Amino acid sequence: MKCDLIVGIQWGDEGKGKIVDLMAQNYDVVCRYQGGHNAGHTIVVGDKTLALHLIPSGVLNPNAINIIGNGVVISPEALIEEMQQFGGLVGRLFISDKAHMILEYHILIDQARERLRGAKAIGTTGRGIGPAYGSKIERSGHRIGELRDTQKLAHSLVEYFETYKAIFEAMDIKIPNFDEMKSTLDVYAKALSPYIEDTTSLVWKSLDEEKRVLLEGAQGTLLDIDHGTYPFVTSSSTISAGACIGLGLSPKDIGNVTGIVKAYCTRVGNGPFPTEDLGNDGKILGKNGHEFGTTTGRPRRCGWFDAVAVKYASRINGCDQLSLMKLDVLDGFDKVKICTAYEIEGKRVETLPQSLENIKPIYEEFDGWNGSRGVDKYEDLPQNAKDYVKKIEEVTGTKVGLISTGPDRSETIIL
Numbered sequence: 202m203k204c205d206l207i208v209g210i211q212w213g214d215e216g217k218g219k220i221v222d223l224m225a226q227n228y229d230v231v232c233r234y235q236g237g238h239n240a241g242h243t244i245v246v247g248d249k250t251l252a253l254h255l256i257p258s259g260v261l262n263p264n265a266i267n268i269i270g271n272g273v274v275i276s277p278e279a280l281i282e283e284m285q286q287f288g289g290l291v292g293r294l295f296i297s298d299k300a301h302m303i304l305e306y307h308i309l310i311d312q313a314r315e316r317l318r319g320a321k322a323i324g325t326t327g328r329g330i331g332p333a334y335g336s337k338i339e340r341s342g343h344r345i346g347e348l349r350d351t352q353k354l355a356h357s358l359v360e361y362f363e364t365y366k367a368i369f370e371a372m373d374i375k376i377p378n379f380d381e382m383k384s385t386l387d388v389y390a391k392a393l394s395p396y397i398e399d400t401t402s403l404v405w406k407s408l409d410e411e412k413r414v415l416l417e418g419a420q421g422t423l424l425d426i427d428h429g430t431y432p433f434v435t436s437s438s439t440i441s442a443g444a445c446i447g448l449g450l451s452p453k454d455i456g457n458v459t460g461i462v463k464a465y466c467t468r469v470g471n472g473p474f475p476t477e478d479l480g481n482d483g484k485i486l487g488k489n490g491h492e493f494g495t496t497t498g499r500p501r502r503c504g505w506f507d508a509v510a511v512k513y514a515s516r517i518n519g520c521d522q523l524s525l526m527k528l529d530v531l532d533g534f535d536k537v538k539i540c541t542a543y544e545i546e547g548k549r550v551e552t553l554p555q556s557l558e559n560i561k562p563i564y565e566e567f568d569g570w571n572g573s574r575g576v577d578k579y580e581d582l583p584q585n586a587k588d589y590v591k592k593i594e595e596v597t598g599t600k601v602g603l604i605s606t607g608p609d610r611s612e613t614i615i616l
């Protein structure tokens with residue numbers, strides 16, 4: 202048995218939420234493998250709106266179990282709050298004992314660094330993601346499993362704060378004393394202990410028992426720490442290969458890979474975005490696509506479909522197919538554009554360079570359409586929309602397996 206995987210192809214916010222919610226109904230196990238509560242999507246179930254940041258989407262399938270893998274950085278506070286939406290999750294949610302914790306000082310460092318960077322700020326979500334992964338890599342981090350002995354953990358943290366006192370003071374960060382630290386950790390331990398598990402063995406066992414396992418990526422390929430638009434990236438491996446590290450799987454355990462991509466392109470935070478449209482078209486995309494960040498509420502920057510970046514992302518993730526989201530947001534445009542190459546120092550380039558600064562997009566223009574909203578059969582799409590989808594398949598070299606024409610589950614075309 203192999204795991205299926207969902208991965209974001211652009212700068213996140215591609216609409217993964219709708220697809221994982223749809224797919225999670227057909228899986229026994231749903232796993233997150235990277236990122237933290239910087240990710241997020243909301244789901245409407247009846248008259249309730251649920252916000253998911255850390256808990257995998259399988260939580261809405263009563264028959265599925267959900268795993269938060271070792272590659273995720275977990276704010277115990279954020280997770281406990283999120284869990285409260287669901288009542289009891291014992292036996293349905295498992296948290297890797299190897300996952301690293303985001304503690305308050307990580308959040309304060311993230312926000313202080315952004316302030317100090319001034320105009321050069323990354324535009325992070327301010328959730329402590331970078332500093333928590335930083336602690337992990339520099340080997341001063343702490344794992345969820347350490348909540349099993351809060352006395353020892355509090356000692357270790359206070360010792361760390363003492364050693365780096367001058368740095369915390371320079372950043373104007375108040376450090377907790379032992380008692381404060383211990384009582385905070387005790388709250389976390391009490392709430393999370395029933396869920397802490399060796400999730401690597403659990404995923405292996407699930408595969409051995411022929412369970413269907415879905416791996417849910419967060420953020421997107423262009424935010425990957427190695428392969429994205431560094432330094433304007435998040436601090437984890439957002440690509441499909443990250444699932445191996447973030448869960449303890451081998452590359453041979455990965456089966457079908459679906460890349461989620463918007464029919465246009467958006468980005469939150471700072472950094473290069475070659476196809477950004479700063480004019481009226483960008484405003485229309487933002488308005489019609491309701492482009493505001495789920496976690497921070499920030500307006501997203503909007504622009505045209507970048508086929509060079511999508512082709513790269515599709516290859517790096519090994520995508521078997523793309524799910525093309527929000528096609529209906531392009532309804533009403535006279536002309537729509539796809540960037541099929543870049544101009545760099547007067548030369549035409551069709552591969553993604555190391556830096557996306559100072560790049561001019563080369564566009565191909567197509568006639569627009571109306572009336573794709575809510576369409577659920579390919580035959581019913583306007584011809585120009587069909588031509589647009591075909592062009593995307595042609596220039597990215599990846600077939601489109603699903604088209605989304607609205608937020609509702611029914612507003613979906615399966616090809």
Ligand code: IMP
Nearest residue numbers: 213239240324325326330434435469470
């Ligand atoms: P961080 O992950 O909070 O460190 O933020 C680093 C960059 O990733 C910023 O540009 C954020 O806007 C972006 N980012 C992080 N999480 C998401 C997400 O879920 N969707 C879109 N962008 C994200």
